[in-house]
Amino acid sequence: MTTELSPIDRAKFVAARRSCDYVESGMRVGLGTGSTAAWMVRCLGERVQAEGLDIIGVPTSSRTADLARQLGIRVASLDEVKWLDVTIDGADEFDSNLNLIKGGGGAALQEKIVATASDRMVVIADAAKEVRALGAFPLPVETVPFGWQTTQALIEETLVNMDVMGRESTLRMNDDVPFITDEGNYVLDLHLNRIGNPRQLSLVLNQIPGVVENGLFIDICDVVIVGHSDGAVELRDINAGTVADEQIDILDGDNIFAGPEA
Structure with missing residues (x-):
């Protein structure tokens, strides 16, 4: 249940849930790796089961592929789909220009290939991931x-x-x-x-x-969704030059959210 999550997991969850609004039936979706991305995969899995959302997921790691299959998301390789509509992934750090450090989970190479083969990259993160200058994270x-x-x-x-x-x-x-x-x-x-x-x-x-390859993602990210433990989310769109604040309901717990793998 989302109400039983720690503050940091609530922040990750609301960012992940909001990111799924960028996904529509018929899309080819890059699925990121890591604890925040795992929430996103679970949210998409919920929509597949509840709404009949019809997507093809391209995972960025074997861990993500296993989770997606368990949740009923169709999985394909990048070579099979060629190009993606959107990739949703987490980040270890991001700055004001939406440059990132990624790869803490050991999947930076696949993550970068998938992200650059997408029309849009959406990054989901808690507020602690924002830094004035990249580099505190290895x-x-x-x-x-x-x-x-x-x-x-x-x-x-x-x-x-x-x-x-x-x-x-x-x-x-x-x-x-x-x-x-x-x-x-x-x-x-x-x-x-x-x-x-x-x-x-x-x-x-x-x-x-x-x-x-290295874990610096420069001029790849289009949108960052920053989640907070109280359900607030901030959407930063680097291309539109906009920042929007929204509120996500974190009280409607679902059995599918038993907690993502790290």
Whole structure:
């Protein structure tokens, strides 16, 4: 029941619920990865079951694909659908220009590919994800396993000339072994504290041999929906230049919302 959620989960839930208003029958929808995106998938699943919403979902991870199938959402690959009407996903950080850091869940590569293959990207987040400057959240960089330590050294050397406050990088681990992405790659988390020029950093990182992709999403997001624990949501549309405040009912609990996987 939504009334039993923690304040942070209520904020995620209302943002996720409002984002589903961007989805109509017949659409091809990119389905994000992470705790906030899981709420969105559950909200879409509720509409599929209750309203007969007819959509094709393109998941950005195997975890999201499994959840979507469990909820009765038709799932297809990006190669099958070619192009998407909208992608809805969470973010680890966003700034006033709607630039993002994503990839805390280890799916940044698929998330970026799916988002850029969409007419519109809608990001759902709680208010704590907004920052004045990106970089407090570690920046994920997906690398091929071969020679990853060399790639790490090249990244750290490159950071010396970048407008960042920190230059430490760590290999993401899964217990005592390296974390492996769905594409079989490693993730280096860059602890930068502040990124002065995200666009420049993104371009430079992707030129380093061994780097597959980084978690900076620049000029990709169109709308951010910020949820609050009291049911308030703020919609920021970067293209229209508008900001709108709305209220979402968080008291109509549904059995489908038993709580998303992290």
